[in-house]
Amino acid sequence: MALFEGVGLACQRGAVPVFEDLDFSVAAGEALWLAGPNGSGKSSLLRLMAGLLAPVAGELRWDGRAIAEDREGHRERLRYLGHLDALKAHLTIEENLRFWAEYWNAPRAGVGLALERVELAHIADAPARQLSAGQRRRLALARLLLKPAALWLLDEPSAALDAAGMALLGTLVADCRAGGGVVIFSSHERLPVENAAQLLLAAA
Numbered sequence: 001m002a003l004f005e006g007v008g009l010a011c012q013r014g015a016v017p018v019f020e021d022l023d024f025s026v027a028a029g030e031a032l033w034l035a036g037p038n039g040s041g042k043s044s045l046l047r048l049m050a051g052l053l054a055p056v057a058g059e060l061r062w063d064g065r066a067i068a069e070d071r072e073g074h075r076e077r078l079r080y081l082g083h084l085d086a087l088k089a090h091l092t093i094e095e096n097l098r099f100w101a102e103y104w105n106a107p108r109a110g111v112g113l114a115l116e117r118v119e120l121a122h123i124a125d126a127p128a129r130q131l132s133a134g135q136r137r138r139l140a141l142a143r144l145l146l147k148p149a150a151l152w153l154l155d156e157p158s159a160a161l162d163a164a165g166m167a168l169l170g171t172l173v174a175d176c177r178a179g180g181g182v183v184i185f186s187s188h189e190r191l192p193v194e195n196a197a198q199l200l201l202a203a204a
Contacts, residue, residue: 009058036201042186089129106147133160
């Protein structure tokens with residue numbers, strides 16, 4: 001049974017169509033891989049799913065109810081990880097994560113645990129500007145661990161990750177799904193995510 005679905009979705013950039021009549025359906029514990037060339041609308045679709053863009057046509061539903069009917073509830077249930085890592089360079093690694101914990105009203109104790117999970121606890125006091133691209137991505141992933149969420153929307157989550165980081169990403173996704181969560185991600189490469197359905201978008 002579908003937990004999150006889109007029916008007849010259409011999206012435009014300005015007056016230019018990106019995709020139209022697009023359907024998807026994901027059940028609890030499942031993963032969906034958005035694939036396709038640059039410009040095919042993967043990031044736009046994720047933004048639609050997050051409620052950051054409105055579809056030109058069609059509807060997004062969570063557990064049978066249109067997300068437009070409860071936008072605040074939809075924001076509460078999801079975590080969106082975009083292309084940018086959304087870090088404040090002048091803050092320390094721990095301070096960056098603490099900011100998000102406070103924003104989501106998550107327990108502060110979870111900050112240290114999340115940093116340990118992504119293997120950044122040993123440099124928690126370092127300014128974020130000193131991080132490598134891969135470390136910045138790990139810190140972004142750590143935000144997903146601060147408070148349980150039913151829906152993860154990940155835009156190119158493996159960017160800049162090494163082999164160990166890729167393995168970590170696969171484990172985090174598996175843990176989310178094991179708890180009944182839905183994970184939807186875009187990627188140009190196959191990620192270590194088992195049994196992910198694929199939605200192939202075509203270039204406009």
